[in-house]
Amino acid sequence: MNGGGEHQVHRVVDGRFELLEQLGSGGMGTVWRARDLALHREVALKEVRPPDPALLAGDPAASRVLRERVMREARALARLNHPHVVTIHHIVDAGADGPHPWLVMELLPGRTLQDRLEQGPLAPQEAARMGREILSALRAAHAAGIHHRDVKPANVLLRADGSAVLTDFGIAALAGSTALTSTGDVIGSPEYMAPERVRGAEDIAASDFWSLGMTLYVCVEGVSPMRRGTTLATLAAVLDDPVPPPRQAGPLGPVLAELLVRDTAARPSAERLDALLADAASGRLPAPPPLPVPPSPTRTDTPPHHLPTVSSQAPPPARPGGPGIRVPLIGVAAVVALGLGGLGVYALTRPGDGTDVAGTGGGTRSTATVTATADPKPPPTPTPTPTSAAPTPTAASTRATPPPPTDGWIAQLASVPLSAGRSELEERRTAVRAQVPGAQVLTSDDYRSLSPGYWVIYAPGPFADGRDALSFCAAHDRTSANDCIGRWLSDAPVDQVFQCRPPATNPTGRCTRP
Numbered sequence: 001m002n003g004g005g006e007h008q009v010h011r012v013v014d015g016r017f018e019l020l021e022q023l024g025s026g027g028m029g030t031v032w033r034a035r036d037l038a039l040h041r042e043v044a045l046k047e048v049r050p051p052d053p054a055l056l057a058g059d060p061a062a063s064r065v066l067r068e069r070v071m072r073e074a075r076a077l078a079r080l081n082h083p084h085v086v087t088i089h090h091i092v093d094a095g096a097d098g099p100h101p102w103l104v105m106e107l108l109p110g111r112t113l114q115d116r117l118e119q120g121p122l123a124p125q126e127a128a129r130m131g132r133e134i135l136s137a138l139r140a141a142h143a144a145g146i147h148h149r150d151v152k153p154a155n156v157l158l159r160a161d162g163s164a165v166l167t168d169f170g171i172a173a174l175a176g177s178t179a180l181t182s183t184g185d186v187i188g189s190p191e192y193m194a195p196e197r198v199r200g201a202e203d204i205a206a207s208d209f210w211s212l213g214m215t216l217y218v219c220v221e222g223v224s225p226m227r228r229g230t231t232l233a234t235l236a237a238v239l240d241d242p243v244p245p246p247r248q249a250g251p252l253g254p255v256l257a258e259l260l261v262r263d264t265a266a267r268p269s270a271e272r273l274d275a276l277l278a279d280a281a282s283g284r285l286p287a288p289p290p291l292p293v294p295p296s297p298t299r300t301d302t303p304p305h306h307l308p309t310v311s312s313q314a315p316p317p318a319r320p321g322g323p324g325i326r327v328p329l330i331g332v333a334a335v336v337a338l339g340l341g342g343l344g345v346y347a348l349t350r351p352g353d354g355t356d357v358a359g360t361g362g363g364t365r366s367t368a369t370v371t372a373t374a375d376p377k378p379p380p381t382p383t384p385t386p387t388s389a390a391p392t393p394t395a396a397s398t399r400a401t402p403p404p405p406t407d408g409w410i411a412q413l414a415s416v417p418l419s420a421g422r423s424e425l426e427e428r429r430t431a432v433r434a435q436v437p438g439a440q441v442l443t444s445d446d447y448r449s450l451s452p453g454y455w456v457i458y459a460p461g462p463f464a465d466g467r468d469a470l471s472f473c474a475a476h477d478r479t480s481a482n483d484c485i486g487r488w489l490s491d492a493p494v495d496q497v498f499q500c501r502p503p504a505t506n507p508t509g510r511c512t513r514p
Contacts, residue, residue, distance in 0.1 A: 232318055413436055416455045
């Protein structure tokens with residue numbers, strides 16, 4: 001919200017509130033310092049108006065609906081009695097004092113979080129403490145049926161004791177279900193928007209949590225990871241660009257890794273987020289997310305979580321010393337969960353398709369064969385029956401697929417959102433394999449060191465470190481920040497920080513393991 005001037009000073013609103021000074025003006029209205037002539041106290045007075053005048057121009061019905069929405073949500077907020085939500089004292093309905101409602105709020109003499117960050121980043125523990133306060137405000141609003149939609153440092157006020165107060169809920173009433181106005185302006189702050197909100201999805205609590213995560217990222221890093229040169233470029237980055245791992249987040253790093261994922265279902269619940277922030281505020285590394293539920297024995301199309309993919313033509317031998325027994329699928333889940341026995345392996349084949357995809361693939365496979373074995377001897381090749389329609393072997397389907405390392409570096413050559421569909425994946429992979437014939441595909445959902453929601457086209461290495469992976473990219477003319485990243489694959493969310501980025505002569509990020 002921008003600072004204002006001294007326009008209309010001493011105007012009296014609703015016969016009671018004398019405007020003294022314009023405190024700021026933004027897309028959601030103008031805020032004044034005012035005097036309550038009845039109670040002889042100073043208050044903040046906000047004229048809530050839409051960011052797009054075309055929403056009301058010549059449409060009385062739309063004006064009435066908008067006003068009713070504002071009044072309904074303002075009344076809901078006024079009923080909240082929460083230490084970290086700005087208090088609404090009174091509501092002045094539209095009428096003689098203008099076409100838009102006025103909200104009479106508590107006047108906080110402190111500054112905004114944005115003002116504080118101009119002096120430099122916060123310590124991770126301080127940011128985590130403030131994050132818990134903002135989260136508690138969001139939980140209270142969500143319980144009242146209100147989503148904020150514009151959580152950002154400029155909308156967080158700081159009291160004299162440093163505690164945070166969330167304000168400017170007006171966007172929730174004015175924005176509706178779209179992020180764009182009729183003139184193409186963006187409602188809200190693009191670099192803090194959740195990706196699903198940019199796509200116009202229905203508001204959910206997880207969208208506010210993404211914005212909180214971005215706010216905390218800026219608190220410790222001092223810069224927004226999504227901001228680009230133009231609004232459209234910023235929106236595109238929010239939709240598709242990976243969030244670079246923070247370098248100064250300390251114990252807050254794993255919290256941001258769980259929050260800033262594009263899969264809304266993968267973001268932590270309010271309860272878990274509060275526990276994560278509490279740990280970070282105490283300087284402790286948060287506990288890892290709950291383990292995934294083992295696959296059901298009846299779901300033979302879902303392999304155990306993140307086991308390496310191998311070709312169905314040449315299963316690898318078991319670890320030395322293991323008994324030569326076959327383990328049913330439910331046994332594999334138990335072995336993986338309890339850490340007993342040898343290495344579980346699954347083979348994935350798709351009739352008539354030469355696709356090699358490591359991981360679960362988000363349910364994109366048409367058929368799959370799941371096998372777990374500790375037997376060093378390969379299974380006998382089944383004899384096809386006369387009625388089976390066996391596909392014609394191709395070079396891609398008969399070539400052994402090198403498995404991705406479960407704890408090692410890969411060279412990411414490209415990524416495709418799962419939401420884009422398999423046709424875009426196939427097109428992108430074909431283009432990459434023209435330069436790197438051995439390029440493979442994995443699903444990021446299967447590795448908690450990667451942001452979920454993507455197919456990753458990669459070279460498996462082995463690579464000594466992230467710089468080695470970048471050198472591989474450079475040798476194949478793939479050196480842009482989006483087309484070449486050295487990534488560490490593992491099942492630990494904290495490993496998201498290990499990302500090595502071009503240029504290869506001076507790589508950035510975490511390129512080596514401790």
